[in-house]
Amino acid sequence: MHRRLFPVLSGLSLCFFLVAPVLIVGAPYESTMGLVQKIFYFHFPAWMAMFLAIFILGISSGVYLFRRKPAADRLAVAAAELAVVFGLMGLITGPLWGIKAWGVWWQWDARLTMAVVLELILVAYLLLRQYGGAGSDRLAAGLGLFAMANVPFLYISTEIWRTVHPRTSVVPTLPVDFGVPLWWSLVGFIVLCLALLSLRCRLEEQRAMLDQLYLAVEEE
Amino acid sequence: MNRFLQVAWLVVWKDLRVEARSKEMLFTTLFFAISIVLVFSFGFVRAGQAVEGAAAGILWIAMAFSGTLALGRAFERERYHDALRGLLLAPVDRPAIYLGKLVGLLLLLSLVETVVAVLVAFLFGVPFFRHGWWLFLMLSLGTVGFASVGTLFSAMLVRTRSRTVLLPVLLYPVTIPVLIMGVSGTTALVQAEPDLAMARLWISLLFFFDTVFLTLALWTFEPVMTE
Amino acid sequence: MCEKRRFSVVGLGLVVLLLISGDILGAAQPTEAAQDGFVPMGEIPPEDQLPAAPLLVAAYAIVWALAIGYLWTIWRRLAEVEKELADVARRVEERESVPENG
Numbered sequence: 001m002h003r004r005l006f007p008v009l010s011g012l013s014l015c016f017f018l019v020a021p022v023l024i025v026g027a028p029y030e031s032t033m034g035l036v037q038k039i040f041y042f043h044f045p046a047w048m049a050m051f052l053a054i055f056i057l058g059i060s061s062g063v064y065l066f067r068r069k070p071a072a073d074r075l076a077v078a079a080a081e082l083a084v085v086f087g088l089m090g091l092i093t094g095p096l097w098g099i100k101a102w103g104v105w106w107q108w109d110a111r112l113t114m115a116v117v118l119e120l121i122l123v124a125y126l127l128l129r130q131y132g133g134a135g136s137d138r139l140a141a142g143l144g145l146f147a148m149a150n151v152p153f154l155y156i157s158t159e160i161w162r163t164v165h166p167r168t169s170v171v172p173t174l175p176v177d178f179g180v181p182l183w184w185s186l187v188g189f190i191v192l193c194l195a196l197l198s199l200r201c202r203l204e205e206q207r208a209m210l211d212q213l214y215l216a217v218e219e220e
Numbered sequence: 221m222n223r224f225l226q227v228a229w230l231v232v233w234k235d236l237r238v239e240a241r242s243k244e245m246l247f248t249t250l251f252f253a254i255s256i257v258l259v260f261s262f263g264f265v266r267a268g269q270a271v272e273g274a275a276a277g278i279l280w281i282a283m284a285f286s287g288t289l290a291l292g293r294a295f296e297r298e299r300y301h302d303a304l305r306g307l308l309l310a311p312v313d314r315p316a317i318y319l320g321k322l323v324g325l326l327l328l329l330s331l332v333e334t335v336v337a338v339l340v341a342f343l344f345g346v347p348f349f350r351h352g353w354w355l356f357l358m359l360s361l362g363t364v365g366f367a368s369v370g371t372l373f374s375a376m377l378v379r380t381r382s383r384t385v386l387l388p389v390l391l392y393p394v395t396i397p398v399l400i401m402g403v404s405g406t407t408a409l410v411q412a413e414p415d416l417a418m419a420r421l422w423i424s425l426l427f428f429f430d431t432v433f434l435t436l437a438l439w440t441f442e443p444v445m446t447e
Numbered sequence: 448m449c450e451k452r453r454f455s456v457v458g459l460g461l462v463v464l465l466l467i468s469g470d471i472l473g474a475a476q477p478t479e480a481a482q483d484g485f486v487p488m489g490e491i492p493p494e495d496q497l498p499a500a501p502l503l504v505a506a507y508a509i510v511w512a513l514a515i516g517y518l519w520t521i522w523r524r525l526a527e528v529e530k531e532l533a534d535v536a537r538r539v540e541e542r543e544s545v546p547e548n549g
Contacts, residue, residue, distance in 0.1 A: 021507070036499035039506040046510065065443045085517045092513075093506040100499055113400075120393040127389055131382050139376040142444045146369065146394050149436055153397040153429050160404075160421065192514060199521050206528045213535045217542075 006202070009195035016188025023181035036100040039093050041181050045189035046089040047115070051151075052193055053083035054118070057125075058148025061141040070208065073137050076144050078200035080125045082193060087119040110158035117154055121147045224319075227312040231320025232327075238297065239328070245293055246328060253286035253336045261343050275346040276406035280399055282336045283359070284366060287329055288388050291370040294325055295378045304378055308445055318441040322371045329363050346410045354409055354419055361426040362402040365433060366395050372437040376444050401426050 020041070030037035057079040064072035094112065095105040106112065125147065128140050239245055260278045264271045298304035307317055337359070341348040348355055370391050377383035377390075405422030408415040 017511075036502055038503055042507060042510050065440060085513060089510050089513050092509050096502045096506045096509075100502055117393055117396045120396075124390050124393050128386060132386065133381045135379060138444050138446075139373075139380065142372065142376055142440050143390060143394075145440060146433070146436065149432060150394055150397065153425075153432075157397045157400045157404075157425060160425075196514075196518065196521070199518070199525070203521055203525045203528065206525065206532060210528055210532050210535065213532065213539065217535065217539060 005198040006195055009191055009198060013188055013192035013195050016184065016191060020181065020185045020188055023184055027181045036097055039097040041185050042189075043090060043093040043097060044182065045186040046086050046093065048186055049189040049193040050083050050086040050090060050118075052190060053079045053086060053197075054122070054148055054151065056197070057083060057122075057144045061144030061148075065138065065141040065145065073141065074201055074204035074208065075197075076141065077129060077204055078197050080122055080129075080144065081200060082196055084119065084122045084126060085196075086189075086193065087115065087122065091115055091119060114154045114158045118147075118151070121150065224313050224316045227316035228320040228323065231307075231317055232323045235321070235324035236327070239324075245290060246331065248293075249286050249290045249328065250332050250335060252289050253282050253332050254339060256282045256285050257336060257339050257343065273407060273411075275340050275344040275348075276403050276410060278344070279337060279340045279348075279359075279406060280362070280402045282340070283329070283333055283363060283402075284392070284395070284399060286332055286336075287363070287366055287370060288391060290325060290328055290332075291367070291374045291391070292384060292387050294321060294371060294374050299378060314442045314445060315438040318371060318375065318438060321375070322367055325367050325371060326363060329367060330360070333359055333363065348410060351409050351414060351416070351419075354416070354423070355406065358402060358405050358409070358419070358423055358426065361423060361430055362398050365398040365426060365430045368430065368434045368437050369395055372441060372444070375441065397429060398426065401429070 024038050024041045027038065027041070029035060057076050060072040060075040060079065063069055064076060094115070098107065099105050121143075125140060125143050128136055128143060132139060257278060260274070260281070264274045264278070295304065298307060308314065310317075337348055337355070340346065370387075373390050373394075374383075374387060377386055380386060401422045405419050405426070408418040408422065
């Protein structure tokens, strides 16, 4: 199933990504931020793709923990890696916007703090998978569940702490000219996320198959 | 329910008795916490004056660091002679074992934190005890949040090869909200004009964090610990 | 002698210049004092601002590079695993075929 899923999804996301710059160039300039505001058309979708990946990680970790389905575990690893990649995209494009709009690369703002902490949790998850040794899959599933449960707390605590980041509530109220390229590239990012997820899952499946084969060889 | 609490109490009692004989964890954790406060005092005191606003952070960092030290040792005794397997094979609710371990750790950490709070108040001249009960509530809730996640992770990592490295690596990112809430709440209490409304907000957030993560830990302890 | 006079003239000129510039600087100081705090971005004249286009291009390039780079790492790992898989499968087949022949 994954064999056919990946070419379809990746082709679709490539279409989205090739058309996106045209739409973004055609979009009007924002009045106070000007040209640099157009980073937003890739920045926001990258974060949304990361949240999608974290959500998939949490759900599949829970399923693995309570139902013991190996497929869920493979999905969790893939989702965690993707979340790190999309988080990195957001973390790099953000400061490129910030140096122009705020005059500094980094601020200890609510959203930025939260983004860094989430990235840290996900990297910790990957470290556990890498160096945990035998039996770390179940520990990782526990951590995945905790990572997802942590998102609202991190969100609230950093939000109260302090903020200068533009509010997410601006997104649904955007005028059509701004909105069309944004939604377009959001869909593009989500399709890309799913495409990479399917390919990454196939890697895990092949690894599992390899392990089984080795076990079979040893038993003989 | 009654039996659940009984089992939890038995685990606490066992740990307390072992600890009372050696006092190893209490003394090492306490010493470590005090040395952290001293290290921060050397780092943050300029020309005889403490840097303003550093005390709340030092208190909570000392809690987190010494808590990690204690958590790392929490299941150490069970590692020998397969004691953990024996504990897990006992015909009792597994979450009760978790709860017992957590309560034992909380008792230890509360002792350590009392000493640390007095020491920080003394060394940095902060009015921690102006709203003593509020600070007590905040520290207890924060410790419960930190230790509830930490006890689960520590239990998960017992059988792992690189557990001493992985515990802090996994624990700190997940418990950063506790540190943000605790430090902000404590700062609201000890600043020149205490902001009690703000402190109350942080305390309620800490309470929600504790509820969610304690429930999650009790819920996941069983499947995580099953071999 | 002539040299000396020229030096003194230049020196005098320098002193006058310093005094004038000191006056100007002194007068200008309150508006651009950077010691007490950062000047908000809005007050900086347009020619001092960073050009936005390179930042924008860099942001898009990084997004593309990360996506393609990650895709490449998956492909490489997949190729590695598939090669090993084929290898092991061949070995299993060989082993199974040996007893039948012999």
